[in-house]
Amino acid sequence: MPYYSLGLEGSANKLGVGVIEHPLEKIAAYNHANVLSNVRDTYVTPPGEGFLPRDTARHHRNWVVRLIKQALREANIRPNQLNCICFTQGPGMGAPLQSVVIAARTIAQMWDLPLVGVNHCIGHIEMGREITGATNPVVLYVSGGNTQVIAYSRQRYRIFGETLDIAVGNCLDRFARTLQIPNAPSPGYNIEQLAKKGRHLVELPYTVKGMDLSMSGILEYVDNLAHDLFQGKKNKQLIRADGSKVTVEDLCFSLQECIYAMLVEITERAMAHVGSREVLIVGGVGCNERLQEMMGIMAKDRNGSIYATDERFCIDNGIMIAHAGLLAFRTGTRTPLDQSVCTQRFRTDEVFVSWRED
């Protein structure tokens, strides 16, 4: 009989539940995992507002039972067929994490199943590898709370470069708040649509520091430009070469060009450093078509290839937690009830990767 697991994810404003099936034997290119269900509900705030931990946690508590039921129904799986319950142990926002871990503990005890705590970042990486078939890529993990360049070495996903202050998704989300544009389906998506109409490049700070980068200064800078634009203040930077005015679309375009160029640059540096030709983009910002395009050009110049997934797996979801958790479960990992405490700080390189043999 194959293995089944149910994964619960709620580290930020998405609540996701998924059921995955692993055939017997080792998971490999010829032995794929099957996604049986992957449902999600996003807590969307009005334009100009971010999601607060308390409200997000309440959203998760309201929806978690409905989503678990829906996931099991779509997967056509009964609880007694499951092998384990997997949940996000961190990193993420405290209150949302906590409300989801309570749900996980509850169903684990109701159905008498073992718990497996999963690192959110590891979930993204493993699901990305499974879906795209990338074997040993350099991973760019970009989302609202994380920006890391990761490569695997000796049973750990090691962080080569990361943001020194805010994450790229956070930078985009906060700029979207300044612009007062809608948060649905996601602020980053709306910035992307505006950026498609932008043509003029406004010069922004370019802050790559070795393999790390910093984005808070860029956000401050572009925020100030936007304020000047709205208030009609005079600013040389807000005038194009032909004398016409810079638009909001131009600002979105420039922000994307600048920070994605930085991301691609540090990813390329990591690829050169570890000698890899594959690059995998995971995390919510990974859906961005311009980022994928830029990464693709870079990979092509290096005779390499890019692997990216679509919004089902890029944006936080339950299935990735189910998948990474089941991989760990099959090598003997269990999270006893008294150790199922979740944590806001949980680095990718803290996890011992027992399921990889290379």
Place this chain on the structure above:
Amino acid sequence: MSSAILAQAHSYLSGIPLEVISQGAEAVVFLTTVHPYLSESMHPSDIQISSKYIIKYRPSKTYRHEILDKQLTKSRTAAEARLLSKLYSLKIPAPKLIALDAPHGIIWMEFLGFQLPNGHISSLKNWLWYLERQQEADTTATIALSDTVKQVLTLVGQAIAKLHLQDIVHGDLTSSNILLEQNIEELQPTLIDFGLSSYSPLAEDKAVDLYVLERALTSTHPVYSEKYNDWLLQGYEETYGGKTNNKRKYAEVSKRLEDVRLRGRKRSMLG
């Protein structure tokens, strides 16, 4: 490497033999036998110096916006060349500058390094990897942590300290950006790739420099990185020693380094 980049390089450097020796993230490094200032009738081997030269070429990055790309290529290439000449005048080990074409991203410089027994170029990374492989084959030996390794890493620390004492920060210290030169008896490390370097009197920037290297060592040489790093910092401290003024500067950088280590995101905050 893509043929487009090669074709572009050949168009800027027409008639000059180019052999690719490495493709870094930002630049392609060519080996050539031609010196840019020698007349055609003269062959480089006729003169008493090496007939090998390095051409570092920053190709335009097509993924970047054109304006951003031109600006970055030009400013980084020019800054690197300026720094190389500065380092030469300060007698800090680094490749000597020969020629510069900033808008096209081309720097011509002295050839450094030699081939390791396994055929790879003698960067610190390759050398340590070479020793670590030997160590794995013969676990009773202490090749990867021998006195030679200790000496080399101490020298690396000293080289970085010399740089920092002149208020120069490297900006991209990794074990692949340090080359080893074969001196008569010993290995002499030389820093290369000053593409991201800058001037800064701040202890913060120097500490970040050290931290970047520390992290690069941990991720590329996970098993031995702790020892490597200790030795490196020993060398660094030695060079700062002596004058009381420098000792104070060292204390400042060292304290900052502790802070920077704690600053990485999502570190566990136990204790």
